[in-house]
Each structure stands twice: as structure tokens, then as C-alpha cells.
Amino acid sequence: MLRDSLKPITTSVQKELQGLLARENLSFLREDILCYSYDATNKIVPPEAVAFPETPEEISAILKLANLRGFPVVARGAGTGFTGGSLPVGGGLILSTERMKKIIEIDTDNLTAEVEPGVITGDLQAAVEKHGLFYPPDPTSFKFSTIGGNIAECAGGPRAVKYGVTRDYVLGLEVVLPTGEIIKTGGKTLKGVVGYDLTRLIVGSEGTLGVVTKAQLKLIAQPETRKMMLVKFAKLEDAARTVTGIIRRCIVPSTLELIDNASLRCVEEFTHMGLGGVEAVLLIEVDGRSESVEKDVLDIEGICKENASTEFRAATDKFEVRDLWKVRRSISPALKRLKSLKLNEDVVVPRSKLVELITGVEQISKERGVIIASFGHAGDGNIHVNIMVDKDDEEDCAKGLQAVEDVFKLTVSLGGTISGEHGVGTTKMPYINMELGAATIEAMKRIKEALDPRGILNPGKIFPAG
Amino acid sequence: MLRDSLKPITTSVQKELQGLLARENLSFLREDILCYSYDATNKIVPPEAVAFPETPEEISAILKLANLRGFPVVARGAGTGFTGGSLPVGGGLILSTERMKKIIEIDTDNLTAEVEPGVITGDLQAAVEKHGLFYPPDPTSFKFSTIGGNIAECAGGPRAVKYGVTRDYVLGLEVVLPTGEIIKTGGKTLKGVVGYDLTRLIVGSEGTLGVVTKAQLKLIAQPETRKMMLVKFAKLEDAARTVTGIIRRCIVPSTLELIDNASLRCVEEFTHMGLGGVEAVLLIEVDGRSESVEKDVLDIEGICKENASTEFRAATDKFEVRDLWKVRRSISPALKRLKSLKLNEDVVVPRSKLVELITGVEQISKERGVIIASFGHAGDGNIHVNIMVDKDDEEDCAKGLQAVEDVFKLTVSLGGTISGEHGVGTTKMPYINMELGAATIEAMKRIKEALDPRGILNPGKIFPAG
Numbered sequence: 058m059l060r061d062s063l064k065p066i067t068t069s070v071q072k073e074l075q076g077l078l079a080r081e082n083l084s085f086l087r088e089d090i091l092c093y094s095y096d097a098t099n100k101i102v103p104p105e106a107v108a109f110p111e112t113p114e115e116i117s118a119i120l121k122l123a124n125l126r127g128f129p130v131v132a133r134g135a136g137t138g139f140t141g142g143s144l145p146v147g148g149g150l151i152l153s154t155e156r157m158k159k160i161i162e163i164d165t166d167n168l169t170a171e172v173e174p175g176v177i178t179g180d181l182q183a184a185v186e187k188h189g190l191f192y193p194p195d196p197t198s199f200k201f202s203t204i205g206g207n208i209a210e211c212a213g214g215p216r217a218v219k220y221g222v223t224r225d226y227v228l229g230l231e232v233v234l235p236t237g238e239i240i241k242t243g244g245k246t247l248k249g250v251v252g253y254d255l256t257r258l259i260v261g262s263e264g265t266l267g268v269v270t271k272a273q274l275k276l277i278a279q280p281e282t283r284k285m286m287l288v289k290f291a292k293l294e295d296a297a298r299t300v301t302g303i304i305r306r307c308i309v310p311s312t313l314e315l316i317d318n319a320s321l322r323c324v325e326e327f328t329h330m331g332l333g334g335v336e337a338v339l340l341i342e343v344d345g346r347s348e349s350v351e352k353d354v355l356d357i358e359g360i361c362k363e364n365a366s367t368e369f370r371a372a373t374d375k376f377e378v379r380d381l382w383k384v385r386r387s388i389s390p391a392l393k394r395l396k397s398l399k400l401n402e403d404v405v406v407p408r409s410k411l412v413e414l415i416t417g418v419e420q421i422s423k424e425r426g427v428i429i430a431s432f433g434h435a436g437d438g439n440i441h442v443n444i445m446v447d448k449d450d451e452e453d454c455a456k457g458l459q460a461v462e463d464v465f466k467l468t469v470s471l472g473g474t475i476s477g478e479h480g481v482g483t484t485k486m487p488y489i490n491m492e493l494g495a496a497t498i499e500a501m502k503r504i505k506e507a508l509d510p511r512g513i514l515n516p517g518k519i520f521p522a523g
Numbered sequence: 524m525l526r527d528s529l530k531p532i533t534t535s536v537q538k539e540l541q542g543l544l545a546r547e548n549l550s551f552l553r554e555d556i557l558c559y560s561y562d563a564t565n566k567i568v569p570p571e572a573v574a575f576p577e578t579p580e581e582i583s584a585i586l587k588l589a590n591l592r593g594f595p596v597v598a599r600g601a602g603t604g605f606t607g608g609s610l611p612v613g614g615g616l617i618l619s620t621e622r623m624k625k626i627i628e629i630d631t632d633n634l635t636a637e638v639e640p641g642v643i644t645g646d647l648q649a650a651v652e653k654h655g656l657f658y659p660p661d662p663t664s665f666k667f668s669t670i671g672g673n674i675a676e677c678a679g680g681p682r683a684v685k686y687g688v689t690r691d692y693v694l695g696l697e698v699v700l701p702t703g704e705i706i707k708t709g710g711k712t713l714k715g716v717v718g719y720d721l722t723r724l725i726v727g728s729e730g731t732l733g734v735v736t737k738a739q740l741k742l743i744a745q746p747e748t749r750k751m752m753l754v755k756f757a758k759l760e761d762a763a764r765t766v767t768g769i770i771r772r773c774i775v776p777s778t779l780e781l782i783d784n785a786s787l788r789c790v791e792e793f794t795h796m797g798l799g800g801v802e803a804v805l806l807i808e809v810d811g812r813s814e815s816v817e818k819d820v821l822d823i824e825g826i827c828k829e830n831a832s833t834e835f836r837a838a839t840d841k842f843e844v845r846d847l848w849k850v851r852r853s854i855s856p857a858l859k860r861l862k863s864l865k866l867n868e869d870v871v872v873p874r875s876k877l878v879e880l881i882t883g884v885e886q887i888s889k890e891r892g893v894i895i896a897s898f899g900h901a902g903d904g905n906i907h908v909n910i911m912v913d914k915d916d917e918e919d920c921a922k923g924l925q926a927v928e929d930v931f932k933l934t935v936s937l938g939g940t941i942s943g944e945h946g947v948g949t950t951k952m953p954y955i956n957m958e959l960g961a962a963t964i965e966a967m968k969r970i971k972e973a974l975d976p977r978g979i980l981n982p983g984k985i986f987p988a989g
Contacts, residue, residue, distance in 0.1 A: 166771055166875035189773065211716045222714060224723075225691070238962035246871040247903040248688060248943035250677045250727045251951070251958050252985060253967045257690075257723035261716045278773025305632055307655065307744025348814030405712040409632035437713040477714035485717070492717050496704035500974060501719045507973035508966060519718060 059147045059517035064127040066105040066149060073126070074106065074150070077118045082109045082156070093151040096136040096143050097198075098484055099398060099448065104131065104145040109156045113231060113239050113270035119152065120268070121237035123513040131515045132268045134175065134206025137198035139401050140482030142210060142263045146517040152268065154205045160184055161271070168276045169228065169245055174205025174269045178212075181274075190276040193220035196478070197389065205269050211261030213478035215312040215385070218436030219344075220277075222478065224260045231271035232259055235509035245273050258504075263480045264515040266508050280344035283311065284354050285378045288339045288361045289332075289368040293317055293419075296337035297411040299364040300435045303341075304408050306360060308353055312342035313436025314385055317415070320430040320443075323391035328384055335367075339435070340385050388432050395428060396445035400457050402464055406473035408438040417467045418442055425460040427453070439477035465491055481519045489519070525613045525983035530593040532571040532615065539592070540572065540616070543584045548575045548622070559617040562602040562609050563664075564950055565864060565914065570597065570611040575622045579697060579705045579736035585618065586734070587703035589979040597981045598734045600640065600672025603664035605867050606948030608676060608729045612983040618734065620671045626650055627737070634742045635694065635711055640671025640735045644678075647740075656742040659686035662944070663855065671735050677727030679944035681778040681851070684902030685810075686743075688944065690726045697737035698725055701975035711739050724970075729946045730981040732974050746810035749777065750820050751844045754805045754827045755798075755834040759783055759885075762803035763877040765830040766901045769807075770874050772826060774819055778808035779902025780851055783881070786896040786909075789857035794850055801833075805901070806851050854898050861894060862911035866923050868930055871905040872939035883933045884908055891926040893919070905943035931957055947985045955987070 066074070074083055084090075084107045094103040105128075110116045123130045129149030136143050145151055158175035165188050172181060178199040182192050195214035196202055202212065208230070213222040229243030232255075242255040259267050290296040296315055303313065316324070316338045325333035332338060339361070343353040358369050372378045392399050406414045415431060418440075422429040433441035442464050446457035465475045465488050475485055475492055490498065502520055505512075532540070540549055550556075550573045560569040571594075576582045589596045595615030602609050611617055624641035631654050638647060644665040648658050661680035662668055668678065674696070679688040695709030698721075708721040725733050756762040762781055769779065782790070782804045791799035798804060805827070809819040824835050838844040858865050872880045881897060884906075888895040899907035908930050912923035931941045931954050941951055941958055956964065968986055971978075 164873075164875075166767060167873045168770065168773075169873070211720075213714055217714065224720070234962070234966060238966070240960060240963040240966060242963065244940055245873045245938050246905075246940050246943070248679055248683065248871050248905050249940040250944060250946050251940055251942050251955055252947065252964065253732070253970060254677075254690070254723050254727050255963070255966065257720050258970075261720050266719070278775070301632060304634065307634075309744070346812070346815035346818060348818070349812035352812060352814070405714050407630075407633045407635070407711045408713075409630070439712075439714050472711050474710055474712050474715040474717055476717050477712070478716060480716050481718065489717055494706060496700070497706040497708065497721065498718065500700060500704070500706060500721065503973040504719060504724075504970055507969040 059522060060512045062127060063129055063147050063512065063516060066128050070126050070128060071106065073122055074108070077122065078108055078110065078115060082111065093133060093153060096138045096141060098139060098141050100141060100144060102144040102146055104151040105148050107151045107153060109153050111156050113233055116152065116233045116268050116270060117237045117239055119150065120233055120235060124236060124511050127511065127513065129513055129516050132264045134203035135201045137202045138206065138210060138482065139479040140484045142480050142482040142518060144483065146483055154203060157270065163188060165190065167245060170274045170276055172204050172272055172274065174203060174272065176204045178202050178204055178207055185276055186279065189279050191279045192226065192274060192276055194223045194226060197386070204272055208260050208269050208272060209262070209264045210480045211478065213434065213439065215314055215434055218313050218434060219309045219311045224257055226275045227256055227260050227272055228275050229273035230256055230259055230269055232267035232269055234267050235514040243273065247275070261480070263482060263518055265505060265518055282347045282350050283342055283344040284350050285372040285381050286341040286354065286357065287370045287381050287384065288341065288366045289335045290337040291365065291367050293337040293415055294412050295365045296339050297415055297435065299339060299361055299366065300411055301409055302360045302364055303357060306356065308356055310341050310436060311344040312340060314340040314433060315435035316340065316384070316388065316432040317430060319428060320388050320392065320432045323395055323430065324384055324387050327387040327391055330384065332384065340381060392430055392443055392445060396447050398446045398448035400444040400446065400461055402442045402444070402461060403439060403477045403479045404442055404464060404468040404473055404475055405439040405477035406468060406471045410471040410473065411435060411438060413471055414440060414467065418464060421460050421463045421467070425456050425463065427456050427460050429460065438473070462488070483518060486519060486521050525988060526978045528593060529595055529613050529978065529982060532594050536592050536594060537572065539588055540574070543588065544574055544576065544581060548577065559599060559619060562604045562607060564605060564607045566607060566610060568610040568612055570617040571614050573617045573619060575619050577622050579699055582618065582699045582734050582736060583703045583705050585616065586699055586701060590702060590977050593977065593979065595979055595982050598730045600669035601667045603668045604672065604676060604948065605945040606950045608946050608948040608984060610949065612949055620669060623736065629654060631656070633711060636740045636742055638670050638738055638740065640669060640738065642670045644668050644670060644673055651742050652745065655745050657745045658692065658740060658742055660689045660692060663852065670738055674726050674735050674738060675728070675730045676946045677944065679900065679905065681780055681900055684779050684900060685775045685777045690723055692741045693722055693726050693738055694741050695739035696722055696725055696735055698733035698735055700733050701980040709739065727946070729948060729984055731971060731984055748813045748816050749808055749810040750816050751838040751847050752807040752820065752823065753836045753847050753850065754807065754832045755801045756803040757831065757833050759803040759881055760878050761831045762805050763881055763901065765805060765827055765832065766877055767875055768826045768830055769823060772822065774822055776807050776902060777810040778806060780806040780899060781901035782806065782850070782854065782898040783896060785894060786854050786858065786898045789861055789896070790850055790853050793853040793857055796850065798850065806847060858896055858909055858911060862913050864912045864914035866910040866912065866927055868908045868910070868927060869905060869943045869945045870908055870930060870934040870939055870941055871903070871943035872934060872937045874904040876937040876939065877901060877904060879937055880906060880933065884930060887926050887929045887933070891922050891929065893922050893926050895926065904939070928954070949984060952985060952987050955985070
């Protein structure tokens with residue numbers, strides 16, 4: 058929703074903002090405006106100003122002023138999102154959390170960490186690892202993306218199949234509500250049912266219900282050992298059937314990624330691992346106690362063979378593990394060499410529908426005449442369908458958008474969801490009524506309205522106008 | 524919140540209700556009124572009528588009428604709650620889900636189950652077990668309590684330390700909103716971030732934000748094997764230290780229960796296992812692959828010895844396992860023989876604060892002159908503190924209530940929460956502002972108001988008036 062009543066940041070509002078923040082924490086400079094006007098959607102949407110607050114109190118003051126003067130405020134982590142969540146589509150102020158990046162505490166007795174929102178996910182992972190601990194959520198952007206952004210989008214990653222998503226690791230939050238009140242939700246305890254679950258309402262709300270200023274996160278033990286496998290298949294369906302076979306046998310790998318031929322061909326240029334002609338690959342990792350890992354590897358090898366795998370390879374040392382991960386990690390950059398624009402859609406289907414999804418997507422690719430490369434978290438039914446188009450070719454882009462809509466229709470018809478981890482933002486906004494009924498959307502809007510009556514926080518996202 | 528504007532069910536409203544439901548699905552009989560006027564708090568609060576709807580559409584029609592005429596509606600599962608959540612404190616209609624008890628689907632490919640709200644938790648567990656599957660949430664009332672009630676309260680149980688609580692197993696819901704709209708949230712997929720997380724907002728909202736009419740639940744694999752241990756300690760602190768020792772060593776038992784001397788003395792009458800003189804017992808279960816279970820048992824035995832355990836016993840057959848569980852399961856009934864009223868408070872503290880909580884509770888028991896028996900889910904810091912009073916002795920009851928307040932103050936001062944799994948209902952309502960700030964409560968009330976503007980659904984719960 059983007060209201061007509063929202064207003065630009067006038068010269069007098071600029072002055073009021075200057076009164077709230079130290080000189081170096083606020084900018085109206087063109088170069089800063091430009092730096093904070095993009096995300097991973099490749100769209101450029103400039104804000105009118107950029108703030109770099111350091112405390113929840115500063116954020117509170119900004120939001121109170123925004124309510125008074127009616128200008129939009131958009132919180133931003135690292136801008137790695139795929140759906141436009143951090144783009145200031147209604148103008149206004151970007152509120153960057155990059156100067157709030159303290160790891161406040163790593164509590165090795167209670168297995169928790171308290172962090173500020175600007176902490177980079179990978180930095181937190183490295184810090185807890187030093188204590189033998191583990192923060193599992195691992196969006197592919199983990200080297201850049203922030204915990205605050207991960208919370209806003211409920212980020213997932215390859216390990217979600219076993220370890221769950223960001224939501225499953227957030228115990229409590231400090232949040233500045235759109236109207237400026239600083240509240241605490243949840244806490245340091247594993248359980249807690251006093252009042253409504255505001256913690257999980259904020260997680261995944263795409264920065265529209267509050268600005269997270271602190272998070273209490275759950276940590277777990279580093280698994281004793283890990284084992285990585287790469288399995289080749291002559292048919293994509295065989296690979297998909299292997300995924301459902303593993304799940305049906307109730308084995309839970311820590312990673313269960315599928316990569317299709319279109320992706321493999323691109324990756325081959327980087328890796329030279331002889332993957333170019335392979336129809337499909339599964340990348341599988343299991344972790345846990347050494348004894349059970351060995352047993353899992355044997356069981357998985359058996360299931361792969363039952364499903365006509367053509368090659369099964371288990372990494373024998375850390376260098377080989379690195380090489381196998383390189384296959385997965387190089388897909389995204391590799392695809393970008395194919396076409397200038399990657400429409401990355403993170404659809405999810407019930408795992409038994411994987412074969413139908415993947416064959417359906419192949420059909421769409423043929424019908425619409427666009428290249429589609431599919432890969433991703435097959436273990437939880439979450440496939441990244443990448444529709445590749447030339448961004449300067451209008452016809453190609455139009456075909457791509459038609460293919461996106463086809464893929465969403467297919468997904469919903471299979472009982473799936475159009476977003477597993479990227480969120481709705483602006484790019485999926487036109488499609489949410491494919492998945493959500495009018496009354497569901499209305500209930501969500503009523504909650505938004507209740508917490509942000511003037512509609513100043515990240516407007517123009519999730520809900521189509523009207 | 525209980526509004527003055529709520530109205531009784533008049534004769535003409537009775538007739539309107541009769542128009543909505545089959546004759547056998549609605550009762551104004553005194554015997555029915557009585558049967559639906561209690562829960563586990565021992566309080567008697569009679570409704571004005573009882574409905575037994577069979578479809579979401581019937582519930583929708585009832586709620587629309589309730590909005591029109593202003594009478595309260597309170598959904599009810601099995602009435603096993605400890606905090607008054609299902610008591611019709613504002614009068615009105617009890618909406619029993621007991622005729623909506625179909626297990627609609629157990630999907631062995633996707634590891635999900637779809638159920639109606641009246642399904643008994645234990646029945647679902649038995650049904651999925653036949654397929655080698657596992658629905659972990661196990662509130663002690665699991666033989667009677669319903670999935671709908673478990674969802675309303677976000678029920679936990681002994682296994683929560685490893686497997687999490689009800690929230691972690693709810694993938695999607697069909698909900699009738701207070702205003703009568705039937706909505707769907709989430710779905711059959713493991714991931715999904717389209718719009719706000721209404722699923723988790725409904726879970727634990729104590730029947731105040733909607734009536735659940737279907738739930739899509741996540742199942743997991745039955746663990747290959749389980750091993751049960753009972754460990755005795757000469758000091759309560761040693762047992763508590765063992766708990767934190769196990770957690771710090773990053774072992775995650777499937778059950779890690781602590782039982783104090785006051786509880787053991789009562790239990791001894793039932794079990795005759797020589798526990799009467801023991802200061803504290805830990806009941807520990809580990810599960811998983813056989814090889815890793817054996818390793819866990821050895822590690823745990825070592826940690827127990829480091830912390831001065833006086834006896835370590837691992838069950839060798841299923842009969843012994845049954846006996847050890849009997850120790851835990853007989854505590855609640857056994858305590859009731861001690862005094863007629865058990866004020867069961869399910870406080871939670873960060874696990875490292877267990878010793879402080881337990882010694883603090885002992886101190887409160889001495890100071891207030893009331894018997895307090897503590898036991899429960901030590902592994903996640905969730906101790907059931909049972910303040911035992913004679914319900915016909917006013918002075919004893921007053922002392923008990925003072926002790927409750929002391930325990931809550933202590934808990935909050937240790938960074939804990941006053942409810943881990945029972946909810947607020949009416950019994951903890953006077954205390955929520957010990958834990959939640961005014962702005963947090965205000966945000967929750969705004970959400971309640973947004974979804975239930977007339978305040979007809981389960982009024983008088985969670986939020987103190989004013």
C-alpha cells in the first residue's frame with residue numbers, strides 16, 4: 058500500500074532530521090542517494106535522504122517525525138534482497154542499519170547470541186563457530202547480508218531442509234514500532250507464550266511492521282562431522298525422485314540441492330568438473346555424530362542407485378568439499394553471464410510435487426521461448442526458478458514476465474507458495490492474490506493499519522493498492 | 524479485555540442460534556452448561572449455551588451472529604488448560620470442537636498431517652506412528668487434550684527441549700476470524716513467506732484471534748531408537764548443574780526433566796521405587812541413530828558423575844522405560860493428594876539460571892509457609908512450580924497467591940518468562956505487565972482490536988482491563 062497522503066522530505070523536514078542525528082549520520086548527498094537506491098532486483102529507486110542511526114532512540118525519533126510530517130521510512134540492511142523489499146518506492150528516508158553491527162553477547166551457557174541488526178550473517182557464524190557453536194541460517198548472500206535483513210525476509214538457505222529458517226532461530230527482538238515506541242518481544246528463553254507472538258509476526262514482515270534494533274538468537278552445537286556428496290543423473294526426474302525417496306525414508310540431510318542442466322552448463326565454465334553434459338546433479342550433505350553420518354551416506358547412496366544415478370561421489374577431504382560447494386555457489390554468478398537479467402523466483406511446492414514442478418517449468422520454458430535454469434533447495438521443495446532475459450530487450454523481458462506468471466500459476470496449482478524465502482516486496486506484489494484469499498489479505502492489512510496507521514514504514518510493499 | 528458492550532444470549536438470540544445449527548448441535552440444558560464450565564484451574568464458570576459445530580461455515584455463521592448481537596463466543600477443546608483459557612468469563616456461547624475430530628490426511632510422501640481441531644493429540648500420535656512417523660509435541664495432557672487446544676496455547680511438553688513446541692509443527696491453518704471470514708494461512712510447504720505470518724500469530728493466541736478449523740501439521744521420522752535414564756542426586760543444585768552441563772556440552776536429549784524432593788515424596792506412594800528420600804532426580808531420554816544414542820548415554824553418565832550424582836540407571840527394557848516414565852507422569856496426580864489445590868505455574872528461565880530459580884523457590888516456600896513442589900522441563904529452563912494449598916482454607920490460598928507473585932518476580936528478575944506453555948488466560952492476566960512493557964501490550968491490543976473490533980471472541984483473557 059502506498060498512500061497519496063505521504064509527503065516528500067522538504068527543506069524544513071531536512072532541518073528537523075538534522076536536529077535528530079549527528080552530522081555524519083545523515084546524508085542528502087547525491088552519491089549517497091545513489092548508493093542506497095538499489096537491491097538485487099537491478100532496479101534503481103533513489104531515496105530522498107539516507108540516515109545511519111546508531112541507537113533505537115534515534116530510530117524512534119525518526120519514526121515519530123515521519124508520522125508527524127508524513128514521509129516514508131525504509132529500513133535497509135545490505136540490499137541483497139531479490140524482491141525490492143529495501144527499495145524506497147514511495148521516496149522518503151533510507152534508514153541504513155550499517156552502523157549498528159555489534160555482536161553484543163555470545164552466551165555459551167544458554168546457547169544464545171544477542172546482536173544488532175547490521176551484523177553480517179557470515180560474521181556471526183564465524184564468531185559463534187569459535188565457541189563450537191552454530192547459527193544455521195545460510196542465505197547464499199551470507200557473506201554480505203545482515204541479520205536485520207534476514208529477519209525482515211525470514212531468510213532461508215541450503216541448510217533449511219534440516220535446520221529450518223531464520224524464524225526458527227529468533228527468540229526475542231527489540232523493535233521500534235512504526236509509531237516510534239520501542240518494544241521488546243520474546244526473550245532469552247527457548248519457550249514463552251505470554252501474549253501474542255509478536256516476534257514471529259515481525260520476522261518475515263519485510264520491514265513493514267517495525268524496525269528491528271536488537272535480536273536474541275538461538276544457537277546450537279556444531280555438528281561433530283559433515284559429509285558432502287555429489288550425485289549425477291541422466292534424467293532430471295530421477296534426481297527429483299531421489300529427493301522424495303530420501304525424505305520418504307526419513308533421512309534429513311543438512312543440504313539437499315538440485316541443479317538442472319541449464320545451470321550446470323553455465324557452472325561448467327567456472328568449475329571444469331565435467332558437469333556440462335549432465336542432466337541433473339544433487340548436492341547432498343549430511344551432518345551429525347560420525348557413526349550416524351556414515352550410515353546416512355550408505356543409505357543415501359542406495360537410494361540414489363535405486364533411482365538410476367549415473368555417478369555417486371563423496372568428498373574425501375576438505376578441498377573436495379570446497380570444490381563441491383563451489384558448484385552450488387557459482388550458479389548465480391554463472392547464470393548472469395547467460396543473460397543480463399535473472400528473474401529469480403523462489404517457489405516452493407510440497408516435496409512430492411517436485412517432478413511435476415520441474416517438468417512443468419521445462420514446458421513453460423519451451424512455450425514462452427525463454428531460458429529457465431532451475432536449482433535450489435529441493436529437500437524442502439524450494440526451487441529457485443531463474444528466468445533469464447536480456448534487460449535491454451523489451452520483447453525478451455515481456456516473455457520473461459509471462460513465464461514468471463506461468464511458473465507462479467503452476468506452483469499454486471501444485472499446492473505451493475510463490476515465495477519460500479525472498480518475500481513479496483514489490484516484484485511479487487501483483488501475484489499475491491493467486492495464493493492468498495481476499496479475506497486473508499484484508500486481515501494482514503488490518504494488522505498493518507493497526508501498527509502503522511499513517512502508513513509511513515516501507516510503504517508500497519506486499520499489498521497491491523486498492 | 525471484557526467490554527461492557529457485550530450482551531447476554533437472550534431468548535431471541537437462542538432462536539437465531541437454533542436457526543444456524545442442527546438440533547443436536549446446540550444445547551441450553553443445565554447438564555451441558557455444567558459440563559462445559561470448568562477447566563484444569565478448578566474454577567467453575569458456566570456459559571449460557573453450548574454449540575457443537577461440525578463445519579467452518581457453521582462457526583462462521585455463529586461468529587457473525589455474535590458480532591451482530593454482541594454475545595461472547597469461547598472455543599473449547601478438551602478443557603485441560605491450566606490458565607482459564609477456555610472459561611467463558613464473560614458468559615456467552617461455548618463452541619466445543621469435539622465433533623470436528625477427523626484426521627483428514629496423513630501424507631507419508633511429504634511428512635504432513637491435516638487434521639480437524641478436535642483431534643486428540645495422543646490419537647494423532649498413534650495414527651502417524653503406524654506409518655513410522657512422529658508428531659513430537661507431548662503436553663502431559665496428550666491423552667485428552669486436542670490439537671486445537673494445543674495450537675491455541677502453543678503447548679509444549681517434555682520433548683520440547685529437543686523437538687520444539689506446537690508452533691514448530693504448524694505449517695498452515697484454516698481459521699475463522701472473529702468477524703466470521705474463513706481464511707487460510709500457510710500451507711503444506713515447509714517454507715512460505717508470502718505476507719505476514721498469520722499462522723504463528725494464531726498459534727498461542729489463546730483463542731482470542733480466531734477459531735482454528737483445520738491444521739496442516741509437520742511430521743518427522745520416528746527416531747531409530749531411544750534410551751531412558753534416571754539419575755539421583757543428593758543435592759538439587761547438583762541436578763540443576765548437570766542440566767546446564769549437558770546443554771553446555773551441546774548434547775540435546777529428547778527429554779531432560781528435573782524432579783525435586785517434594786514431588787518425589789508424593790510420587791513414592793505410587794511407584795515404590797525408593798525415591799522418597801532422594802533430593803532430586805533427573806529423567807533423561809536420548810533418541811536417534813543407535814550408535815549416536817549409545818555415545819550420548821556414555822557422555823551423559825560422565826557429566827552426571829562430574830556433578831556428584833549418587834545413582835545412574837539406564838532402562839534396559841521397555842518395562843523399565845514405562846516405570847521411569849511413570850515416575851514423571853504420576854507427579855501431577857500424586858501432588859493433588861498433598862493439598863486440594865495445585866497452583867501450577869510454568870515459568871521459564873535461561874538454562875544457566877536454573878539453580879538460582881530453584882533455590883529461590885525453596886526460599887519463597889520457607890518464607891511464605893507453603894509447600895512448593897518443583898519439577899518439569901529443566902532442559903529448556905521450563906520448571907513447573909506447584910504451589911500446593913488447601914482450597915477451602917482462605918489463609919492458605921492467600922499465602923499461595925503471594926508465593927505465586929514472588930515466583931513470577933523471581934523469574935522475571937532472572938530474565939525469564941512467567942509462562943512457557945500454559946498461556947496467560949485469566950490466572951496470569953494480573954501479572955503480564957511484570958514481563959511485558961506497556962507499549963508491547965498496547966501493540967497486542969491493537970492487533971486484537973483490528974481482528975475482533977467488537978471484542979466477542981474469548982473476551983476477558985490475556986489483557987487486564989483498562
